Amino acid sequence: MSSSQWLAVRKNLPAKPRAMVAFFSFLLPITIWCLVSYVPFLWHPMVEIQDKGGVAYFKSGMLVERELFEQERLTAIENQLQPPSGIRTNPIYLPAPHEVAVALYTSFxxxxxxxxxxxxxxxxxxxxxxxxxxxxxxxxxxxxxxxxxxxxxxxxxxxxxxxxxxxxxxxxxxxxxxxxxxxxxxxxxxxxxxxxxxxxxxxxxxxxxxxxxxxxxxxxxxxxxxxxxxxxxxxxxxxxxxxxxxxxxxxxxxxxxxxxxxxxxxxxxxxxxxxxxxxxxxxxxxxxxxxxxxxxxxxxxxxxxxxxxxxxxxxxxx
Amino acid sequence: MTPIVLPSYLDQSAAVKDRFDRLKQRPVSLEVKHLHKHFDSAGGQVTALQDINFKAYKREFVCVIGPSGCGKSTLVRILAGLETPSSGSVLLNGKAVTGPGPDRGMVFQGYTLFPWLSVKRNVMFGLIEAGHGKTTAEEQALQWIELVGLSRFVDSYPHQLSGGMKQRVAIARALANQPQILLMDEPFGALDPQTRAKMQSHLMEIWKNIDITVVFITHDLDEAIYLADRILVLKAHPGEVNEVIEVSVPQPRDPSQLLSDEFLATKRRLEELIHPEDDGDELATDKLNMVRMVHVNDQVPSVF
The missing domain is CATH 1.10.3720.10 (MetI-like)
Known part of the structure; x- marks a missing residue:
């Protein structure tokens, strides 16, 4: 199909493309959500601590902002302590799709x-x-x-x-x-x-x-x-x-x-x-x-x- | 080219003359007396109809014709009682018309069938309103539907029908109440020529067999001559009766008369009345200014 067929003024698309576009209207936001959730370098502004290392107030499982984590890691290295380790993650208010999917069931x-x-x-x-x-x-x-x-x-x-x-x-x-x-x-x-x-x-x-x-x-x-x-x-x-x-x-x-x-x-x-x-x-x-x-x-x-x-x-x- | 020599539209054969004499002996069905209609518009008062007088005799077929803006639709709406005249009166069998009622059936150009009702129920509508029981109403409705040849479609909804079929249902619906007069406001205006011709002969057939007077609005000259006993020709601004023409084409009509001398003579007269040669100042501006077009590189230099 040419672009003029996709964008014909006030004409219905043929049945198959029509259903497909409707499907995309759901797929698109879900895809964006998935990308933001599963592709670390896109957003993931937080770090989930795995090993607190030499930082006293860190706890395993704690979420800290990336800059703070980086700062504490450098300080730890400077002070010749074990640097903390962690993985990048999204803030707690944005759960990943699979978590919500599970919650859809478990909340009941x-x-x-x-x-x-x-x-x-x-x-x-x-x-x-x-x-x-x-x-x-x-x-x-x-x-x-x-x-x-x-x-x-x-x-x-x-x-x-x-x-x-x-x-x-x-x-x-x-x-x-x-x-x-x-x-x-x-x-x-x-x-x-x-x-x-x-x-x-x-x-x-x-x-x-x-x-x-x-x-x-x-x-x-x-x-x-x-x-x-x-x-x-x-x-x-x-x-x-x-x-x-x-x-x-x-x-x-x-x-x-x-x-x-x-x-x-x-x-x-x-x-x-x-x-x-x-x-x-x-x-x-x-x-x-x-x-x-x-x-x-x-x-x-x-x-x-x-x-x-x-x-x-x-x-x-x- | 020598012009075709036609008799005068006033020339009537003995049979036609005799028929008109007898027709005018019949009781008056509808009488319009000194009818005026004014509308208030932003530019002041507009006179739509001015001093309309005419009579329609029992079982007569009257066509009303005129240029656009002559108020022919307003006239038929006043006859139906859907609008009130500014002054003057409309008498049906001597009784003044005050509002819409089932004694005057109306068929509109836009069909106006009730889309939520089946064909049968549409035709039953007026019968039920007239106080008939459901079974009698249904029985009568089915007869009227059969009369217009739509028995196969009694349970169809209007949107499933073609334009001609819809209009047949509308006619059956209007006739079911057995009105004394049938008012038709350009009923076939939206139909294609073949369907229109068919509908015209259907209507003639119905008119011949039912005790009913017909007032038929149209802007189609052929249609008016083909259908009418007499034609009421209106002129515009203000809407006035220009002439009442007794159609000299003998009854009963059939399509072969469309090229007869009487037919063409009447048509020529209508042309003169409705499209006069001297349009006057008002219409003089209503022309294209093609002189200004400059021909450059036309692939075909002239259409002639």
Whole structure:
């Protein structure tokens, strides 16, 4: 394939190269990570001490910066002591891919350090519940309001100016308030996700509803459809596929509010796991947990996309 | 070249004359009285339609034709009740039209089928709204679909159909409510010539067999002459009735008449009305300035 075929404006690549490029989109960052982790001269700013030699304060397994190590080694040689030895390594906050891969498994199988603490899968389950309830509550109100605002100018004028204002207020700023009103457990967290999602949701769905082809409404009117039938038999089914796509995007936004919401009140869920593991300097576990969030989010989105194809057979293949 | 000598478009054979006499004895289906439509635009008020008056008799086929900007789409939208006139009235069987309703079926250029409904459900839509039960609605819908020859596609979705098929569904959907009048806004404008010709004869066939008056908007002169009993010719800026032409081509029509004397005479008259020789100042600027092109090294010096 020539370069003009790879970069044709608004044309899909043939199936095989297309899948290949998508594969590269994951392969590329992983390759960079591997290079930085396994090729010593690329970065590796630290030295892991193997033999402390004549340096009193070095310990085997300790990480020191390369310059310091070099300095101490020269001093040791000068003072005719045994020079320390060590291997170059990355800082502790950047574990190598294989370590994270192992952690992805062991973080589920490792018993919590204290009896009161939760297993990873328990933390994850908490997080998923918080997201679920936050998103469901938001949608319960946001979707009908959005459709009403997109259909009737009256509701658009009634809701949208205030919502436009409110959506600029950062959801995390309501954390203290939410705790004061709703206590310290799940409720304030759900409230934060609700606040973060709801206001955007109303506006996004109202806009999607407004994009419905007005000639469909006209056609329905000439066929005898009146107000209520227009709303429930034309507007709602007409915007459903786009609305479903909006919901997928909004669910992604809800996930981004998860971490903040879980720091409110008693920290819990996957965020608690991450902060706790960071405290123990188990950064491989931290990375594993972050990736688990990504994997859950992406697989859920792919699942919803597949369900969408089944739900809306009249949508042309994209 | 000697010009082809054609009879006047006003010359009607005895049979045609007799038919028009009888046609005008029929009850009036649609009457438009002193219809005006103004739009507010940034540059002030624009008059889209000015003092439109016409009558369509029962089971008559009326075509509305005119240059772009003459407000023919606005007119049909007012007839459908989708827009309100600034003044004047539209009467359907003597009753004033106030808004859209199932007594006036409408077919749009853009098909406007509901993409989430199958062909059958699209046709059932109006029947259900009219209060028919599901089974009767389905039964009737299937008959209308059969009438337009799409029985094989009852469960297809609109995106699986070709343009001509979509428009046939749209016609079936509009007819299913058994409206008194069928309004068509350039319905075949987006179709290729072969499909368009086929659709025209389908429509004639339907019109002959169903008790319905048709108001058909088009910008295609041949289409207007081929289909219409009478043609309402509009002119632009402001949109006014220029002339109402009684088409002298005998009914029933068939494609062999497209080159008949009556047909060509009517077409010549329409050409005069719609593309007058003296365009006036307004259109004088609407020309290419090819004189400025300098020919250098043209491989072929002239196209002639």
């Amino acid at each position: 199988t490792t018993e919590p350090k204290r009896r009161s603490e939760k297993w990873l899968h328990e933390s994850l389950w908490e997080s998923i519940q918080v997201i679920f309830w936050g998103f469901v509550l938001s949608s319960l109100f946001g979707v009908p309001l959005g459709i009403l605002a997109g259909t009737y100018d009256f509701f658009s004028r009634l809701f949208e100016p205030f919502i436009e204002f409110f959506r600029y207020l950062p959801a995390p700023a309501f954390g203290a308030l939410a705790v004061a009103i709703l206590g310290i457990y799940h409720q304030p967290k759900i409230a934060i996700i609700f606040i973060g999602t709801f206001f955007q949701q109303v506006l996004v769905i109202a806009n999607t509803t407004r994009k419905l082809d007005p000639s469909l409404l006209e056609a329905a009117q000439t066929l005898g459809a009146k107000n209520k039938a227009l709303l429930f038999k034309v507007v709602v089914p007409g915007v459903l596929p786009d609305l479903y796509r909006d919901m997928r995007i909004l669910l992604g936004w809800a996930w981004t509010y998860l971490i903040v919401s879980e720091l409110v009140g008693t920290s819990s869920g996957i965020t608690w796991f991450i902060t706790q593991q960071a405290r123990y300097k188990n950064f491989d576990n931290v990375f594993a947990a972050i990736m688990i969030i990504g994997i859950i989010g992406l697989s859920f989105d792919i699942l919803l996309a597949l369900i969408g194809k089944k739900l809306f057979p009249w949508q042309k293949a994209q």
